[in-house]
Amino acid sequence: MNAVDVQGLSHRYGERVALRAVSLAAPGGCTYGLLGPNGGGKSTLFRILSTLLRPTDGTAVVMGLDVRTEAARIRPLIGVVLQGSYLDGKLTVRENLMYRGRLHGLYGRRLRNGIAGRLAQAGLADRTDDRVETLSGGLRRRCELAGCMLHDPSVLLLDEPTAGLDPVARAEFWTALEAAKRERDLTILLTSHIMDDAERCDRLALLDAGEVVAEATPGELKSSLGHEVITVQSSMGADLVDRVRERVGLNAAWTGEHVRIRVDDGKAWLGKLIDAFPGEFTSIALSRPSIEDVFLAEATGGTEPEGLTP
Amino acid sequence: MTTAFLAFYSVWLREAVRFVRQPNRIVGAVGPPVLIWLFVGSGFGASFRLAGESGVGYLEYLLPGIIALIVLFASIFSAMSVIEDRREGFLDGVLVTPAPRSVVVGGKIAGGSSQAFVQGAILVLAAPLAVPGLGLGAVATALGSLALVAVGLTAFGCAMAWRMDSTQGYHAIMNLLLMPMWLLSGAVFPLTGAPVVMRWLMLANPMTYAVAAIRGPFYAGSAASAPGPVSFELAIGVTFAFAVLMAALATAMAARPARA
Numbered sequence: 127m128n129a130v131d132v133q134g135l136s137h138r139y140g141e142r143v144a145l146r147a148v149s150l151a152a153p154g155g156c157t158y159g160l161l162g163p164n165g166g167g168k169s170t171l172f173r174i175l176s177t178l179l180r181p182t183d184g185t186a187v188v189m190g191l192d193v194r195t196e197a198a199r200i201r202p203l204i205g206v207v208l209q210g211s212y213l214d215g216k217l218t219v220r221e222n223l224m225y226r227g228r229l230h231g232l233y234g235r236r237l238r239n240g241i242a243g244r245l246a247q248a249g250l251a252d253r254t255d256d257r258v259e260t261l262s263g264g265l266r267r268r269c270e271l272a273g274c275m276l277h278d279p280s281v282l283l284l285d286e287p288t289a290g291l292d293p294v295a296r297a298e299f300w301t302a303l304e305a306a307k308r309e310r311d312l313t314i315l316l317t318s319h320i321m322d323d324a325e326r327c328d329r330l331a332l333l334d335a336g337e338v339v340a341e342a343t344p345g346e347l348k349s350s351l352g353h354e355v356i357t358v359q360s361s362m363g364a365d366l367v368d369r370v371r372e373r374v375g376l377n378a379a380w381t382g383e384h385v386r387i388r389v390d391d392g393k394a395w396l397g398k399l400i401d402a403f404p405g406e407f408t409s410i411a412l413s414r415p416s417i418e419d420v421f422l423a424e425a426t427g428g429t430e431p432e433g434l435t436p
Numbered sequence: 437m438t439t440a441f442l443a444f445y446s447v448w449l450r451e452a453v454r455f456v457r458q459p460n461r462i463v464g465a466v467g468p469p470v471l472i473w474l475f476v477g478s479g480f481g482a483s484f485r486l487a488g489e490s491g492v493g494y495l496e497y498l499l500p501g502i503i504a505l506i507v508l509f510a511s512i513f514s515a516m517s518v519i520e521d522r523r524e525g526f527l528d529g530v531l532v533t534p535a536p537r538s539v540v541v542g543g544k545i546a547g548g549s550s551q552a553f554v555q556g557a558i559l560v561l562a563a564p565l566a567v568p569g570l571g572l573g574a575v576a577t578a579l580g581s582l583a584l585v586a587v588g589l590t591a592f593g594c595a596m597a598w599r600m601d602s603t604q605g606y607h608a609i610m611n612l613l614l615m616p617m618w619l620l621s622g623a624v625f626p627l628t629g630a631p632v633v634m635r636w637l638m639l640a641n642p643m644t645y646a647v648a649a650i651r652g653p654f655y656a657g658s659a660a661s662a663p664g665p666v667s668f669e670l671a672i673g674v675t676f677a678f679a680v681l682m683a684a685l686a687t688a689m690a691a692r693p694a695r696a
Contacts, residue, residue: 178534198534206532210525216454228446229533229540231439 127190127315129154129281130175135184142236144170146336148186151260152315152329154280154342157307159327160317168317175315176206189280202230205274205282209289213269219250222258223273230279235277239419244272248302264295268302272435284316288323300326321414354392355419358397359409360382370415373402386419410417438534442569451514451547455554465470465510465555473502476624479652492655496567499559500651501623503578504643507556508618509588512610514548515593519603541594541690545683556582560650567654577585577653585677587647591682598689622651623634639666645674 130152137145145167152158160168165379174178186193191200207241213222218242242282246252248268261269267287274282287303288296302325306312316323324330325344332340337411340349360366364380370387371377376395378387390394393410399410457463477495521527530540535578565610566572592605593610600606611623618624621643627635640645 155519174526178528178531201532204532206529208525208532210523210528212452212526212529214450214456214526217450221450221453225446225450226529226533228442229530229535231442231534233438257473404460 129189131187133185135186136182138182143336148338152313153313154313156328157314157322159330160333161324161330162333166333167332170283172283176283203280205279207270207274207287208285213258214248216253218257219269220254226273227276240276244275246304248272257274264291267299271302282314286317355386355413356389357384357411358407360407366395374398376412440539443539447540447543448547455551462555466506466558469505470580471501473498499566500654501647503646503650504623505561505618507552508589510552510555511586511589512593514551515590515597516603516606517596518594519600519606528576533678533690537690538687541687545591547593549586552590553583564663574653579649581649584679588679589683591686595686596691617641621647623647642678645671
């Protein structure tokens, strides 16, 4: 059974269309990543799935229940962390989780033991009685994760759970998430900008301007991107895109800050580019492809750049 | 039933804990009205003479209105936390749980009015110092009135705040609405001497009844207890109806799906 099933879902805020006939399905037990630029519609989709917003059109089904008509039955089954924080900085970690647990109808020993267990799992046991305002961003995220699982939900909806975290905090967050997943049958939907997050998902959907522009596994996504990316900064700005094509025959893309070129053999192309543009770059760097490159590729029609090999 | 009570208690408890941890809020809500009372009360005192020669001085006359003002400030301020909760994403976290929205709103009103009540009660308990001969029974009755007024005003604030997304906008609207309501409530001057048009405005003003409900026990038996046509019983009745109506309105506002 699909834990989350979305068919032809559309949403409009007045004139502005946030979602355009989105369809996607997350099988039970999978980790499903939604990637996309800000304003792409991810948060709207999450607000609909978490029963906060009624869609304009189409259907969204969570654990076999329709968000339109069975919201009250969905709420006990989902654990939700949206953008912004549901934690109150003036309360301690324990008080925040007690608050949340009671809203889910938990109390007494069961609630206390649940909180202790979740906090231990999240590596927060020693911060239980500290006020949330004293926690770092990474600890806060893990605290939110612990809190949204107190009632043993079947589906987690996490909107940008790793935003603003450094790589170490992000890795710790994933450790906590994977520990929770091993313990029970849990379907996770999350949004992210970060390639590392995408690689940990079983399945990915790319959402841009309210539409699903691609659905793939992380492997498929990466192989469509080429192996490496050369990032160039120069005083030429966007004009560099045309000159790169003229001089070395590579397709490049302008990101608004710098020019990115996808290549197979980065080391060889690095030298060729520097020879072709002597002294004209302010910087040049070689890196692995990122989510941004997927969108640049989609924005330029999704075609593979020519001349992948030197 | 248990789950509803748990949710109600949880929402109320959070407001209470936050209140206790931010004591400067008490100073902010109680301080200004007390200063108004001292400055205006002693400044006007010499030239104020209540019709009927009851012997009530202006400081004494003004005190119930000042208590109402404290509750007004405190209620409106605590209801403002609805907007902050929405902006920070805290409210979303509450609304995705199975707790019924009416219960969440009820807990919020209970939490906010508890804070307003405590702040107003500080002055009610201190009132015997300013009003000689004020008995224990009168103080207890005044506390009861205070609780009703606090619930009504907090519910009113919650109903207004639920659809708003900026605390500045909320403040502006509340000041526009509440200052005239307070000034025309019989808090500063009695209904009896006012021009006819103003008297009608005052009779249509729910604050008039709130102030009269607090004032009643203070001067039971003296002319100042019932300035004009508002009796203590009528004041309590209207204040109670206002509280019920506003609580229903706040619940209805929350029941509709929120805008994103």
